[in-house]
Amino acid sequence: AQSVTQLGSHVSxxxxxxxxxxxxxxxxxPPYLFWYVQYPNQGLQLLLKYTTGATLVKGINGFEAExxxxxxxxxxxKPSAHMSDxxxxxxxxxxxxxxxxxxxxxxxxxIIP
Amino acid sequence: xxxVTQTPRxxxxxxxxxxxxxxxxxxxxxxxxxxxxxPGQGLQFLFEYFSExxxxxxxxxxxxxxxxxSNSRSEMxxxxxxxxxxxxxxxxxxxxxxxxxxxxxxxxxxxxx
Numbered sequence: 729a730q731s732v733t734q735l736g737s738h739v740s741x742x743x744x745x746x747x748x749x750x751x752x753x754x755x756x757x758p759p760y761l762f763w764y765v766q767y768p769n770q771g772l773q774l775l776l777k778y779t780t781g782a783t784l785v786k787g788i789n790g791f792e793a794e795x796x797x798x799x800x801x802x803x804x805x806k807p808s809a810h811m812s813d814x815x816x817x818x819x820x821x822x823x824x825x826x827x828x829x830x831x832x833x834x835x836x837x838x839i840i841p
Numbered sequence: 842x843x844x845v846t847q848t849p850r851x852x853x854x855x856x857x858x859x860x861x862x863x864x865x866x867x868x869x870x871x872x873x874x875x876x877x878x879x880p881g882q883g884l885q886f887l888f889e890y891f892s893e894x895x896x897x898x899x900x901x902x903x904x905x906x907x908x909x910x911s912n913s914r915s916e917m918x919x920x921x922x923x924x925x926x927x928x929x930x931x932x933x934x935x936x937x938x939x940x941x942x943x944x945x946x947x948x949x950x951x952x953x954x
Contacts, residue, residue, distance in 0.1 A: 771845070771948055772931070774944075828899070831883060833883040834884075
């Protein structure tokens with residue numbers, strides 16, 4: 729079975745600073761990896777996904793993530809934080825022939841003005 | 842294109858009662874998944890339906906059940922409600938394949954008193 733670990737349940741960064749949210753996964757077969765964002769009282773919205781091909785994936789709102797198989801990681805980054813980035817971020821994994829998304833516990837991102 | 846619609850948005854029920862939640866997926870999406878989100882447990886997978894058949898099931902007691910209709914709309918039922926069932930219930934729809942994006946509804950906030 730696959731699993732996801734997100735290091736840091738709360739991360740605070742200053743406006744304009746680098747955002748780095750960590751995600752490590754465990755999977756016995758090649759994974760599909762996703763980052764979702766959730767704003768208060770909303771559902772989840774896809775930021776980006778890795779399925780196959782290029783390991784550096786660009787998403788919406790200036791976010792990107794790099795799939796590193798050797799480190800079993802899929803960390804999310806954004807060069808310059810904006811106040812509107814304040815939200816909860818979830819890393820998720822799925823595998824072929826299994827429609828289930830397994831989520832990490834989430835990281836709440838706070839932006840300091 | 843209309844998004845995933847969940848009704849009702851908010852619900853208050855008494856212990857021991859039962860409840861039915863509804864989810865209308867994006868047109869053309871045949872896969873509907875349900876998740877329970879709580880502060881303590883995070884996002885947990887309940888079950889997934891595809892073309893009216895349950896394809897995947899999470900580790901929830903039999904009090905949690907679901908079904909999918911021929912138009913892909915799905916319902917989730919919880920019987921004999923417990924206080925611990927208070928949560929945000931999220932529905933997600935997708936096209937076929939574990940590598941495809943899941944589109945989430947805004948959720949139904951269930952409070953059991």
